[in-house]
Amino acid sequence: MSSPDILLTNDDGIDAPGLASLREELTAVGDVTVVAPHENQSGVGRTRSSSAVRHDHPWGYSLEGTPADCVAYALNGLDTEFDAVVSGVNDGPNAGNYVVGRSGTVGAGIEAAFLGVPALAVSAYHAVDFFPHPPEEYDFARPARVAADLLDRALATDTYDDVDLLNVNAPVDAPEPDARITRPTHDYDLDVAHDGDAVDRDLGDGETAVRLSDSVWPDTEGFENPFPLADRHEERYPHGSDRRAMVEGEVSVSPLSVDHGHAESDSLVGVVESLEAE
Structure with a gap:
């Protein structure tokens, strides 16, 4: 392949230092165009908008929208035929x-993958410290x-292809971390807690404030934990998993598909056939 055309985006916003570092490295690989959110859009998943405002930027454009908006606009709204989409570096x-x-x-x-373009997301x-913040x-x-x-x-x-x-x-x-193929x-x-302080307003009759806190790592709520987990929690995450690689200070590379899979179920066959018979 000749020098590829690469679309670069993120969810931390176009001024994020991770995006700047990634752009600098990608310029050695191909021609880089940036279309990134105008402001931080962390945690929005693949949310799409019906409209957005575009701002000129020295690297390309910023968009008042989500990361998925940026990709959808760039792939279908710019003249460039992009060979790959890269998202990150997330902090x-x-x-x-x-x-x-x-x-x-x-x-x-x-x-990007749904639109037929190879993609890489890096965090x-x-x-x-676990989270590199600030x-x-x-x-x-x-x-x-x-x-x-x-x-x-x-x-x-x-x-x-796969x-x-x-x-x-x-x-x-880590100066020279090993890399591993992993799975999520x-x-x-x-x-869940019923907590009156969970919202910043006075509650009316029939209203109750509810606090929802994710627990995604041992001994933490949200993302507040210190990270040296190897001594106490290494065995919780099996070899081959992305979190086990991180506990061991490695690069985790998880190959994903976007077709949401297809599950075979003999039981479901019987359920559907019984519906048809009614």
Whole structure:
């Protein structure tokens, strides 16, 4: 392949340092056009809008919309025929099937894959701090280099004949981390509390404030945990899972499809046949 045309987006917004680092690395791989959210759009998944406002930017455009909006607009609204879409570098990991499903970073890649363009989503974690926040205090060069190298190698092979989207989690603080093919961890729980302080307004008759807190890592609610989990929690995550790779300070590469799968069920055959018989 000649020098590929690469669309770069993210969900942290066009001014995010992770996007700047990734753009710098991707320019060594191909011609890069940025279309990214005008402001932070973390956690919106693959939400789409019916309209958006475009702003000129030295790297391309910012869009007052979601990451999926940015991809949809760029692939169908610009003159360039893009060879790949890259999303990131997100300032925090996107690992585990539930988190991946609601990630704006991954959502951009899913939108690209549905539109027939190979995609890679890359997120960063810190082996001690877990979340590299505030992002301005961290260097995203390592995850950006991993993503650019992986994309370059994948486009030069038949990888995307079988894979729609590569979801990558890479450490910012490991100089030469090993890389592993992984699968998203099936691990999710939710804590629910009736808490009057959960909303910032006075409640009326018949109203109750409800607080919903995700529990996606051991001993944490939300994303507040320190990360050195290997001593106590390593065995909770099986080998081959994305979170096990992160616990061990590795690069996690999860090949994903976007067809939502197809489950075979003999029991369902009987259920549907019984419906037809009524």
